[in-house]
Amino acid sequence: MSKQTETTKRVQCPSCGHKAKRVSTLTLGALLDDEFAEKFTADSRSCCATASEDCASVKDDTGWRFCPSQDCDVVYFAEEEDTQFTESQLKVPVGEKESSGERALCYCFGHSVGSIKEELGAKGRSDALEDIRAKMKDPGCHCETSNPSGSCCLGSVTKGIQIAQEEIRMNDLNVTPTSTAKSSTGRGEKIAKIGTVVSAIMASACCWLPLLLLAVGVSGAGIAATLETYRPLFMVVTFGFLGAAFYFTYRPTKAVAESGHDCCTTESEVADDCCATTGKRRFNMMSMNKVMLWVVTVLAVAFLFFPSYVGVLFGTNDAAAVTEDMNRAMFQIEGMSCEGCATTVAQAIRQVPGVVAVDVNYEKGQAVVGVKPGDPIPELAILAILSHAGYRVQPANSESL
Incomplete structure (x- = not known):
């Protein structure tokens, strides 16, 4: 019973x-x-x-x-x-x-x-x-x-x-400071990351924007020249935002218990849960912020140095393309300021019927155009299309090189 x-x-x-x-x-x-x-x-x-x-x-x-x-x-x-x-x-x-x-x-x-x-x-x-x-x-x-x-x-x-x-x-993590002079850490970190990417995109706009405009048949040389003037400023702003993002992400945070987790001083199951749960949540959040920061950094660097490798992407500096057996002519071009401009010029000239190869050097402000042996250089067409793209151009040597 x-x-x-x-x-x-x-x-x-x-x-x-x-x-x-x-x-x-x-x-x-x-x-x-x-x-x-x-x-x-x-x-x-x-x-x-x-x-x-x-x-x-x-x-x-x-x-x-x-x-x-x-x-x-x-x-x-x-x-x-x-x-x-x-x-x-x-x-x-x-x-x-x-x-x-x-x-x-x-x-x-x-x-x-x-x-x-x-x-x-x-x-x-x-x-x-x-x-x-x-x-x-x-x-x-x-x-x-x-x-x-x-x-x-x-x-x-x-x-x-x-x-x-x-x-x-x-x-x-969630409280907003009472001072109106400071924003919350989370908001500041987001603004810094977004500002980094946006300013990096604007710093490289002098290269990619003319290419985009040219693709739709719009002249972009004037815009490129203006953006090139402000490129140093955008680069400084980019690094400023990036520095702020690193500060918000990696600055020392206030530890609630710096003595080694008081809640874990006993051998109870509750203490084990305390250490494991808090640690995992903090680790996940901090790790995600750091991953996002490095993604933003990679994007910023990619945009900032876009003018340096845009020629590689589009094959602008392929010197072997213009060979000695071709009928060649050199053009003097004003308005090119970076490799992106050289890419824009090369892309424009390649659209001219009869052009076989183009070699553009933005530092010298020159473009060498090659056509098949015996074919005439389409000089007027090249002048017209570069003028439409917004560049000032004149033949440096219209005779065969």
Whole structure:
């Protein structure tokens, strides 16, 4: 019969289904409102009765259990009856069941999530665990009549330190400074990264924009000349934004607990969860920011040095293309300022019927055009198409070279 009775005892909260732990009737008698506490006699041995023993969880069969879950307001329930007591029927708030506010953790010595957050903010670490362990020896604790769980608070305090650290970290990430002179770190980092890419694109626009305009039949030489004038300024702005992005990403962050994670000073499962969870979240976020920063850096460098390799992409400087057996002519071109301009000129000349090869040197401002042996140089067509592209050009030597 006793075995059958044992199997029918309720160990899970009837409201939320959370697995509950035993609690002494002494706890119920001390913490329930007077009208409910009368039927509970102080017949249980206190878990903190002697100073020589650790404050341990209740192991005796008391018939009552404590539910710490935040998913319901049931605090105590009977194992075999339908009787249960909620938070409103207790004399003290149940910190474990609260998700905001002070959230009491140690009812003997006054530690809470709120007080731990203040301690972390003041000195970067929490000594709550050490303080409790010292005071448990002298003057001693009275968890069974003060703590709604009826057991030692060290586990709850360890978890509370984790919660306090996480909340402070989230506040540091999300709070907007009160000063109007400074924007948030996240917004500043985004602006710096976007500004880096945009300014790098503008710094190279003198090369890629004329090519784009030429492809749709619009002259872009004038625009290229204007953009080339501002290219140094855009480059300085690009490096300024890039420096700011590196600063926001790699600057030292405020560590909530620099002493080595106070929440991980014990060997409990809660402490392990604290270290693992916080570390993973921080690692993932910081790693993503760093990856994005280096992607932005690569894009910025690619755009900034676009004028240097645009000729390679489009085959502008293929000197072997113009051979000695071709009928050749040289043209003097004004307005070329970089390899991108040389690419634009070469692309334009190649559109002229009869042109076999082109060799453009923007530093000398010259273009050598080759046609098949015996064919005439389409000089007028070349002058016309380069003029349409916005360049000033004249034949340097119209005779065969």
